[in-house]
Amino acid sequence: MFKSTAVRRVVPRFVDEGRTHIQLRELPRSAVLTDLRRLCIRNKLLGVTDIAIDYHRFLPTGRAYLALAHTKHLQKNLQALDKASVGSLPIKAVSAPPPRSGHGxxxxxxxxxxxxxxxxxxxxxxxxxxxxxxxxxxxxxxxxxxxxxxxxxxxxxxxxxxxxxxxxxxxxxxxxxxxxxxxxxxxxxxxxxxxxxxxxxxxxxxxxxxxxxxxxxx
The missing domain is CATH 3.30.70.330 (RRM (RNA recognition motif) domain)
Structure with missing residues (x-):
């Protein structure tokens, strides 16, 4: 039992290793950059260098990406976003690889x-x-x-x-x-x-x- 518990605790950090992006999920489709900037300030996120709303055919998908200056900011920011919300709606935050550019x-x-x-x-x-x-x-x-x-x-x-x-x-x-x-x-x-x-x-x-x-x- 103790061995399996240890594995569950180690796996997230192994997956997150080297990542400098956070994907926000379940965002309101009406959310704009101003809302996401407020989210970063309100939750005191560290090292955010870019905020990118994700689109499909130029309409929001309900997801966005936060780019971080360094991997050391990832875990602290994920913890800060654990119970975050946008427009009174709860959202999810997970580590992510760099998003595809989605060339226009x-x-x-x-x-x-x-x-x-x-x-x-x-x-x-x-x-x-x-x-x-x-x-x-x-x-x-x-x-x-x-x-x-x-x-x-x-x-x-x-x-x-x-x-x-x-x-x-x-x-x-x-x-x-x-x-x-x-x-x-x-x-x-x-x-x-x-x-x-x-x-x-x-x-x-x-x-x-x-x-x-x-x-x-x-």
Whole structure:
């Protein structure tokens, strides 16, 4: 009995050895970077160098990663997060290997680069200046989306147009489409979300068939 108890106590540290990342789980999907920074301050975490929300097609998965400056901070931070919460909801914290970069740009079979929006930060480098919008008609073009957003100031995305379609995974189909846009500033990104979120696309033509949702990618 004493031998098995000792093994259970040793295994976690063996698994954690050398790790400098903590994965947060069961986060509210509405959690943003500000909430996670407050979590770090409230629980007096040590050596946190980066906070990355995890995404699938630019929508939060309910997970996030904390990068630490040194392995010596791992166990103390895990203990501090043992009963932590975000938005009054309890969360879980576990040690993790470095997360996959989830490159925002993937290649299709034809070597055409497309945005996947998977992984920490959705795989994009310019934080807080990208907005994902979903609920457009499935076959709407990039040009039509840009025209619809003509009242907002947009930059090109990686030398592409101002609105880039987030492609579906293989062998899937949807009546709706999702687009990534890059406003010229953080303030403009938030203005776009405030104006567009929960509105309807061309209601004079489609009535309430296409309700749009928009979120800033952190």
């Amino acid at each position: 740009l993937d290649k299709t079979r034809t070597e055409r680069k497309v945005f996947s929006g998977n992984g920490p930060h959705g795989g994009i480098s310019s934080r807080l200046k990208h907005v994902v919008i979903w609920g457009f008609p499935g076959k709407i073009s990039e040009e039509a989306v840009e025209n619809y957003l003509r009242d907002f100031r947009l930059d090109n995305i990686d030398n592409k147009t101002g609105a880039v379609k987030v492609e579906l995974t293989a062998n899937t189909f949807s009546l709706y489409s999702r687009y990534l846009v890059r406003p010229t500033s953080i303030a403009e990104a938030h203005r776009l979300v405030r104006k567009l979120h929960m509105t309807y696309y061309e209601p004079e033509h489609w009535a309430k068939r296409y309700q749009l949702r928009a979120r800033v990618v952190y």
